[in-house]
Every structure is written in structure tokens, then in C-alpha cells.
Amino acid sequence: xxxxxxxxxxxxxxxxxxxxxxxxxxxxxxxxxxxxxxxxxxxxxxxxxxxxxxxxxxxxxxxxxxxxxxxxxxxxxxxxxxxxxxxxxxxxxxxxxxxxxxxxxxxxxxxxxxxxxxxxxxxxxxxxxxxxxxxxxxxxxxxxxxxxxxxxxxxxxxxxxxxxxxxxxxxxxxxxxxxxxxxxxxxxxxxxxxxxxxxxxxxxxxxxxxxxxxxxxxxxxxxxxxxxxxxxxxxxxxxxxxxxxxxxxxxxxxxxxxxxxxxxxxxxxxxxxxxxxxxxxxxxxxxxxxxxxxxxxxxxxxxxxxxxxxxxxxxxxxxxxxxxxxxxxxxxxxxxxxxxxxxxxxxxxxxxxxxxxxxxxxxxxxxxxxxxxxxxxxxxxxxxxxxxxxxxxxxxxxxxxxxxxxxxxxxxxxxxxxxxxxxxxxxxxxxxxxxxx
Amino acid sequence: xxxxxxxxxxxxxxxxxxxxxxxxxxxxxxxxxxxxxxxxxxxxxxxxxxxxxxxxxxxxxxxxxxxxxxxxxxxxxxxxxxxxxxxxxxxxxxxxxxxxxxxxxxxxxxxxxxxxxxxxxxxxxxxxxxxxxxxxxxxxxxxxxxxxxxxxxxxxxxxxxxxxxxxxxxxxxxxxxxxxxxxxxxxxxxxxxxxxxxxxxxxxxxxxxxxxxxxxxxxxxxxxxxxxxxxxxxxxxxxxxxxxxxxxxxxxxxxxxxxxxxxxxxxxxxxxxxxxxxxxxxxxxxxxxxxxxxxxxxxxxxxxxxxxxxxxxxxxxxxxxxxxxxxxxxxxxxxxxxxxxxxxxxxxxxxxxxxxxxxxxxxxxxxxxxxxxxxxxx
Numbered sequence: 063x064x065x066x067x068x069x070x071x072x073x074x075x076x077x078x079x080x081x082x083x084x085x086x087x088x089x090x091x092x093x094x095x096x097x098x099x100x101x102x103x104x105x106x107x108x109x110x111x112x113x114x115x116x117x118x119x120x121x122x123x124x125x126x127x128x129x130x131x132x133x134x135x136x137x138x139x140x141x142x143x144x145x146x147x148x149x150x151x152x153x154x155x156x157x158x159x160x161x162x163x164x165x166x167x168x169x170x171x172x173x174x175x176x177x178x179x180x181x182x183x184x185x186x187x188x189x190x191x192x193x194x195x196x197x198x199x200x201x202x203x204x205x206x207x208x209x210x211x212x213x214x215x216x217x218x219x220x221x222x223x224x225x226x227x228x229x230x231x232x233x234x235x236x237x238x239x240x241x242x243x244x245x246x247x248x249x250x251x252x253x254x255x256x257x258x259x260x261x262x263x264x265x266x267x268x269x270x271x272x273x274x275x276x277x278x279x280x281x282x283x284x285x286x287x288x289x290x291x292x293x294x295x296x297x298x299x300x301x302x303x304x305x306x307x308x309x310x311x312x313x314x315x316x317x318x319x320x321x322x323x324x325x326x327x328x329x330x331x332x333x334x335x336x337x338x339x340x341x342x343x344x345x346x347x348x349x350x351x352x353x354x355x356x357x358x359x360x361x362x363x364x365x366x367x368x369x370x371x372x373x374x375x376x377x378x379x380x381x382x383x384x385x386x387x388x389x390x391x392x393x394x395x396x397x398x399x400x401x402x403x404x405x406x407x408x409x410x411x412x413x414x415x416x417x418x419x420x421x422x423x424x425x426x427x428x429x430x431x432x433x434x435x436x437x438x439x440x441x442x443x444x445x446x447x448x449x450x451x452x453x454x455x456x457x458x459x460x461x462x463x464x465x466x467x468x469x470x471x472x473x474x475x476x477x478x479x480x481x482x483x484x485x486x487x488x489x490x491x492x493x494x495x496x497x498x499x
Numbered sequence: 500x501x502x503x504x505x506x507x508x509x510x511x512x513x514x515x516x517x518x519x520x521x522x523x524x525x526x527x528x529x530x531x532x533x534x535x536x537x538x539x540x541x542x543x544x545x546x547x548x549x550x551x552x553x554x555x556x557x558x559x560x561x562x563x564x565x566x567x568x569x570x571x572x573x574x575x576x577x578x579x580x581x582x583x584x585x586x587x588x589x590x591x592x593x594x595x596x597x598x599x600x601x602x603x604x605x606x607x608x609x610x611x612x613x614x615x616x617x618x619x620x621x622x623x624x625x626x627x628x629x630x631x632x633x634x635x636x637x638x639x640x641x642x643x644x645x646x647x648x649x650x651x652x653x654x655x656x657x658x659x660x661x662x663x664x665x666x667x668x669x670x671x672x673x674x675x676x677x678x679x680x681x682x683x684x685x686x687x688x689x690x691x692x693x694x695x696x697x698x699x700x701x702x703x704x705x706x707x708x709x710x711x712x713x714x715x716x717x718x719x720x721x722x723x724x725x726x727x728x729x730x731x732x733x734x735x736x737x738x739x740x741x742x743x744x745x746x747x748x749x750x751x752x753x754x755x756x757x758x759x760x761x762x763x764x765x766x767x768x769x770x771x772x773x774x775x776x777x778x779x780x781x782x783x784x785x786x787x788x789x790x791x792x793x794x795x796x797x798x799x800x801x802x803x804x805x806x807x808x809x810x811x812x813x814x815x816x817x818x819x820x821x822x823x824x825x826x827x828x829x830x831x832x833x834x835x836x837x838x839x840x841x842x843x844x845x846x847x848x849x850x851x852x853x854x855x856x857x858x859x860x861x862x863x864x865x866x867x868x869x870x871x872x873x874x875x876x877x
Contacts, residue, residue: 408776410589472773
């Protein structure tokens with residue numbers, strides 16, 4: 063998730079930037095980044111002491127001196143906003159806010175360059191993190207957000223909209239606005255806002271759709287932070303909607319095997335020429351639901367019948383694939399059931415369970431091979447799986463035969479033991495009778 | 500007139516047997532043993548039933564030795580092969596599952612019967628002079644059987660056994676002064692590894708059997724020397740003439756009754772092996788997190804639960820250390836029962852507090868054991 067990491071890196075940069083100046087973006091980029099070793103250190107500046115006595119938005123920045131990553135790294139207000147942090151002790155902010163000393167408060171148009179003052183400076187960023195990315199601004203300029211910002215659209219998202227203004231946290235901090243589990247909410251802040259998106263003719267149902275998806279379930283409910291969220295498909299700083307041409311590549315960055323198989327198919331070539339968007343035709347885009355067996359085949363929930371009509375080879379192949387998956391799944395369930403029952407009855411079936419794993423693997427393989435739309439390749443996996451499942455069923459039946467054999471042996475042994483006990487009891491009575499103690 | 504062929508044959512066989520006995524007698528003096536068997540008599544009264552527990556324990560121990568030897572033919576004592584060898588035994592070797600199940604079930608039944616035997620001896624005061632050493636050897640045999648159980652539990656190298664051994668050896672490690680040495684000695688290092696398995700195997704098949712053989716022989720010789728103890732109450736009634744002193748020959752009367760019990764035990768074990776074969780579980784993975792519900796064998800559970808519920812510190816001393824010391828002191832007192840009984844109540848009757856304390860201890864052990872097995876316990 064390097065893209066996500068870059069979001070956070072930008073975010074970390076953002077707090078510096080958000081306190082930025084009034085110079086044009088180009089000038090800011092060219093400017094020298096701050097030198098944090100100069101002047102009073104973070105909490106001893108006149109910025110902090112004066113603003114701490116103010117109200118509202120002027121007070122707000124001082125509340126984040128304990129949790130903002132920039133403060134935690136030893137930077138302070140003047141490192142982003144400039145000015146004279148030693149002046150202003152007399153209550154007059156003029157000297158502290160001296161434009162000649164670089165004091166500035168950036169406009170939204172200036173913010174990207176303002177943040178990039180440090181975050182595009184590799185030498186400066188390496189002081190804090192040798193692996194820090196410094197390409198966020200150039201990425202941002204390729205994004206829809208960046209292009210609109212450059213065109214003077216004040217509403218286009220800038221660094222602070224995603225990362226926050228003051229109180230910016232490290233990306234690894236679960237409270238960060240760009241921590242994986244928070245990214246969708248952060249994006250939805252604008253993209254679910256109908257009045258804002260209406261200006262751009264962009265739909266606002268993406269967040270609601272995404273929340274129904276298997277990706278959101280994995281990320282939010284199972285806590286799997288490797289599950290994809292908005293920026294994993296759209297990019298972070300260079301966020302754009304994936305084009306028709308590259309949807310398979312986007313999905314394939316995680317679902318590699320399926321994407322490779324799909325790229326080789328005739329279907330992809332046909333889809334490329336149509337208005338259909340590859341993977342999303344069957345799986346949807348934001349609402350990627352848990353795939354089910356019913357999606358394959360010619361039933362009412364099939365996705366195949368959307369393109370293939372009865373009588374076509376594709377229709378027949380889909381029907382055949384669905385039937386094979388149904389058979390393999392049924393046989394697998396039967397084998398598992400038999401082995402489970404034999405296990406509960408006390409027969410050691412672990413080696414047979416292990417062997418049955420091959421049938422499970424082949425079932426997965428067959429479902430993956432369905433993306434090749436090649437019945438012959440699909441059949442190889444499905445038939446191997448069915449053969450393994452049949453072997454599992456046979457092993458389960460053998461286990462039950464063994465169980466019957468054991469119980470028959472036990473019955474026989476118990477009869478013999480009972481006979482010996484009775485004989486011994488008679489013998490005891492016999493030898494003790496004449497004793498008449 | 501010549502003798503009938505059959506009579507000649509029978510006479511010939513009897514003659515051969517007599518000659519063989521004479522041959523053995525000349526070299527081994529076996530008549531002493533035969534005479535001992537003929538002369539040995541067992542007291543007969545309303546508590547005679549408890550006498551069979553000793554023989555039953557001996558029978559189950561014999562079964563342990565027999566099935567253990569069969570297991571040895573296939574078992575491989577290394578972390579890489581132990582689990583697989585037991586799995587092979589249970590799935591591929593004819594009746595391997597039966598041998599392993601009999602070994603495991605009879606080990607548990609052995610401890611159960613041994614505990615019953617011990618308490619019957621206590622409540623019938625069979626440890627009275629001159630049988631103090633019989634009691635001592637018996638208690639040491641119980642400790643040895645528990646050590647057999649602890650060491651044998653690890654040998655299949657499955658998950659549950661691995662983590663239970665880790666917990667069990669940690670208890671030894673908590674002992675004051677010698678704890679760390681004991682832990683390293685048991686584990687063969689700081690952690691439970693394949694080295695621990697090999698070490699436990701050595702204990703299980705060599706060290707413990709050797710010690711048990713010696714102690715068991717001493718115990719049996721002492722039982723033979725002093726005969727069966729008659730409970731004081733019965734003795735008193737016999738002294739007053741309220742009950743005639745009755746006995747029965749050990750051979751064959753008592754021995755035949757013993758055999759009935761052994762056959763019944765064999766039937767129970769066969770049923771357990773067929774209906775509840777001893778599970779193998781999954782192979783131990785030292786890098787996997789400990790599974791939920793780890794617990795030792797049932798006979799260690801009361802100690803395990805005691806240590807678990809103790810607070811971290813009691814009067815400034817670590818709770819676990821105090822618990823281990825407490826259990827150690829209780830074990831020592833139990834060992835010294837014959838001497839304490841005489842010291843507390845030199846008269847014929849035992850001090851009533853004695854039995855009350857023991858009943859309370861039994862109740863405590865039962866409650867603690869059940870606690871472990873209850874769904875919310877362990």
C-alpha cells in the first residue's frame with residue numbers, strides 16, 4: 063500500500079503547509095524550506111503564547127501542540143507560517159506577523175505549494191524519514207483535484223481537506239483522517255455531499271455502495287487494513303477515476319491471477335470496444351459484493367447471461383462451469399461431512415482431511431479459471447477437484463467401515479470377557495461351597 | 500496286562516511335569532513361592548472389597564507395560580517424527596489405534612484406581628504399625644505414576660500436550676531457589692523443544708520404569724510380609740467376639756475374584772477404546788499462539804486451578820510460589836500420615852479431626868477439578 067503511505071506522508075507535510083504564507087505556489091516551491099534549528103523551540107514561541115490567549119479559530123492551532131506530528135518532530139508555527147516567533151511579547155502582533163520575515167497564511171490555491179515547500183524537498187524530508195516520498199505535489203498536479211486547483215477552483219480538494227489543518231497525525235495513527243479505516247469517510251466528506259458534487263455532475267452514492275462491498279467488510283469489520291479503500295483503486299495524491307482501459311489493471315493489482323487470465327480472453331478485447339468496463343460488468347465497482355456460485359452459469363442471478371444468450375457457446379460453457387462447480391462443491395461437502403462424523407466417532411482421519419485439501423484448492427482454482435472463459439482449462443481443475451473429493455468420500459466410507467469393524471470386535475470381545483467373568487464366578491462359588499465357613 | 504494308551508500318555512505327561520518341577524526346584528527352590536501361594540490367606544469381612552483395588556492397580560500397570568512396549572515398536576522420539584509416528588500407528592498399523600487407546604485410557608484408569616486404593620488405605624487405617632513403609636512406598640508410587648502421566652502426555656507432540664507441558668514446566672520453574680534449574684532440567688533448555696520431547700521420552704521409558712520396578716517390588720514384598728491389614732473396627736468386633744475372624748485362601752479364591760475384576764476392567768477399557776478412542780489432535784507448532792482451554796490431565800487439575808486462582812501476591816510473597824509451597828507441604832503431610840496419626844491419637848481410635856481434614860481436602864480437590872472442566876472454568 064505504498065500509495066496509502068504516500069497519502070500519510072503528504073498529510074504529515076500538510077500541517078506545516080497549512081500554516082503557510084501568501085506567496086504564489088511557484089514561489090513557495092522555489093523557497094527555502096524552514097530550518098528548524100533556529101529560534102525558540104516549539105512551545106516557547108510568541109505564536110503559541112499569544113494564540114493560547116485568543117478565541118475560536120485563532121486559539122485552535124495551539125490545542126494541537128501535543129498531537130500534531132510536526133510539533134512532535136520539533137517544528138513550530140513559524141516553520142510553516144514564517145514571521146518572528148520571538149517578537150509579539152508586548153501584545154502587539156505586528157512584529158511577529160512581519161511579512162518581511164516571511165509571515166503568511168496561504169489561500170486554498172496556495173496550500174499545495176505551501177506544503178510542498180518541505181514535502182517536495184528530499185534533503186529536508188530525509189532529516190525526519192529517510193524513506194519519505196517527495197512526489198506528492200507532482201502527483202497532485204496530475205489529479206482531478208490538482209488540475210481544478212491549478213485552474214483556480216477554490217472548492218477542489220487540497221492537502222488540508224484530507225489531512226487536516228492543524229492536529230495532523232502520522233498515517234500509522236488510527237486516529238489519522240487518512241488511516242486506512244478512515245479514508246472512505248474522509249473522501250465521503252466531499253464525495254457524498256450532493257450540493258458540492260452536483261456542481262461537477264459527480265454521483266454521490268459511492269460511499270453508500272462501497273459500504274455494501276466485500277472490501278469494506280474486510281477493512282472495517284474484520285480490521286484487515288490491507289483490504290482496499292478509495293485510494294487503493296483511485297490513487298492518493300494523483301486521484302483519478304480509473305479509465306475503461308485500466309480497470310483490469312486496477313483490480314489486478316490485488317487479484318493478479320484473475321486479471322492475467324482475463325487479459326488473455328477474447329472477451330476483454332470485445333469489452334474494450336464496448337461501453338462495458340471489464341471487471342465491473344460482473345462484479346460492480348464500488349459495491350463489489352461477495353462472489354457467489356450463483357453468479358456463474360445461466361440461473362437468475364447469473365452474470366454470464368448478461369452477455370451470452372441461449373444457444374451461444376459462451377452460454378453452454380457457463381452452464382457447464384456452473385454444473386461442475388455445483389458437483390465439486392457437493393462432493394466436497396459430502397466428503398467433509400463423512401470425515402467429520404468419522405472423526406467425532408474417534409477414527410483418526412487427519413491424513414484424509416489433508417488429502418481433501420487438494421479438492422478445496424482445485425475448487426478455488428476452477429473458480430479463478432472461470433475468468434479465462436476457457437472451458438477446457440476450467441475442466442482440468444474441476445475434474446481434478448472432483449477426483450480428490452471422490453477420494454475423500456471413499457476415505458470417509460472406509461472410516462465408517464473401520465468403525466463398524468471396531469464395534470463388532472468390541473461386541474465379540476465383551477461377550478468373551480463376560481463369559482470368562484461368569485465362568486470365574488461359577489468357579490469361585492464351586493470352590494467355596496464345601497468350605498461352608 | 501498293559502496300561503491303556505491314554506493312561507500311559509497322561510501318566511507320561513504328569514511324569515514329565517513332575518520331573519520339570521523337580522528340575523526347577525533343585526535350581527530355583529520354587530517350592531517356597533508355591534508354598535507361599537498356598538499358605539497366604541486374605542481376611543474376609545465387610546471391607547474386603549477394598550483389597551481388590553491394589554491388585555487392580557497392578558493389573559493396569561501390567562497393561563501399561565504391555566501396551567507401552569507395543570507403542571515403542573513404532574514411536575519415534577523427535578519433534579519432527581513423533582506426531583507422524585503416532586498418526587501412522589493409529590491409521591496404518593493393524594490395531595494400532597487400539598493399543599494407543601488402551602495405553603492412554605488404562606493410564607488414566609490406573610491413576611483413578613490408585614487414588615481410590617490410597618484413600619481406602621487411609622480410611623481403613625491400613626497404614627498402621629508396622630505398615631508405615633508400605634504407605635510410604637505406595638505414595639511414592641503414586642507420585643511416579645503421575646510423573647509417568649506428565650511425561651507421557653507430551654510424547655505424541657500435539658498442540659494441547661505441547662502447551663500443557665509448557666505451563667506444567669513453568670510451575671516447576673517457579674519453585675524458589677531450585678526453580679530455574681528444575682525448569683532447565685525438565686525442558687533441556689529454556690524452552691519446550693524437541694530436546695524436551697527426547698528428555699521426557701527418556702524419563703518415560705527408562706528412568707521412571709526403573710524406579711517404579713524397585714519401589715513396586717518393595718511395596719509388594721512389604722504387603723506380602725505384613726499381610727492384609729484388618730480395619731480397627733473389624734478387629735475390635737472380632738476381639739469382642741461380635742464377628743468371627745474369617746479368611747480365604749489367596750490362591751485360588753482371592754485370585755479368582757481378582758481376575759473377575761481385571762476382566763471387567765478390560766471390558767471397560769475395550770469399550771472406551773472403541774467408542775472414545777484417544778484423540779491425537781493437531782501437531783504441535785511452537786510458533787503458534789497457545790490455543791484456548793489448555794489444561795493438564797485431570798489428576799493435575801486441582802493443583803493447576805489452585806495456582807490459577809491465587810492472587811498475584813499474598814502478604815508480599817508471590818502467590819504462585821506460595822501455592823506451590825502449600826501443595827508441597829500438603830504432599831509432605833500426606834506422606835507422613837502414619838506417623839501423624841500415631842502422634843495425634845496414640846489410642847486405638849483416630850482423632851476425628853483427621854478424617855474431617857481429609858474429607859475437606861477431597862471436597863476441595865473435586866471442586867477445583869470440576870471448575871477446570873466447567874465451560875467457564877479452565
